Amino acid sequence: MTGEQFLVLEGRIRQELENMARLKAELAAKGLITKNQNAKIAFPAGDSFFLRATGSILHDFYVAAENIFKTIAREIDHSLPADPEWHRQLLVQMTLDLPELRPYVIQKETAALLDEYRGFRHVFRNVYGFNLAAERLERLVQKLPETLISLRQDLQVFLERMREVIAVK
Template sequence: MIYNSLIERILLEIPLLDQLVKKAIDAWNDGAKAPEIQEIYIGYIALNLHGFYSGLEKIFILTARQIDGEIPKGKDWHSKLVDQISEDYKDIRPAIIGTKNAKSLDEFKRFRHVVRNVYTFSLAPEKIGPLIKELPVLWKQIKVELIDFSRFLETINQ
């Protein structure tokens, strides 16, 4: 009962993240077919990549708050949060995502920072391409980890 809202939130976010991933990949592929207007697609792709990381971070923050009882503080709290959720936490819960996926997410976190701080016409396709290439596999792995974590919560929730 105590983790019902967290379980529901995780399961609610997953299909939304599915949509963001699909939209980013589809837009990348569409933009590749029309290089003369690719710049139009880049902003859209960037916003979807931003949303992807932000959606995951929402889940991480809720977990840190509701289960761990603490959200990291300080200038680098975003990085500390990913570290925190990628490790078992004080015999309270297992890692939510593996360290390899946490490391991969670091590039998405950095890109989100770029999106927040530059004009969309400044975004370079050569920086976005590797993220798009990595996105489907990374999301597939993280999605499984999130579902496994929600199942863990269901078992301790009884």
């Protein structure tokens, strides 16, 4: 990977992180994310539209993370999983330290946080919105700030280490 190619990759990663921050801001604007992380989220009772909208944001949150991982898998690893379990395999691939190729992208702890969103993304795409479980949405919304911080920190470390490998200034 050339220095120029790395700069393009870095730009794509930063753009997706900005998208994720916007999704978090949407949830905060509706009062679902507050500074008090122990505060109980109250979804409007019986409002499946609100659940669907929240589910869509959580779905998009994981899609943005997966977009980052797919870009890294294609541009650096030259290996994007292709079998039916490819979403899970891609997440695991990002935890691997690949000597001579790249450092790990995310820590296993971050992957575990993201795996809940990956699982939800699958459910969201395969069930009717009125069947979404408010409790699961609440848990994912509450964990989103922590997950985003962890992902952002891991990606910052990854980008710094890649700059050293590629010798980009």
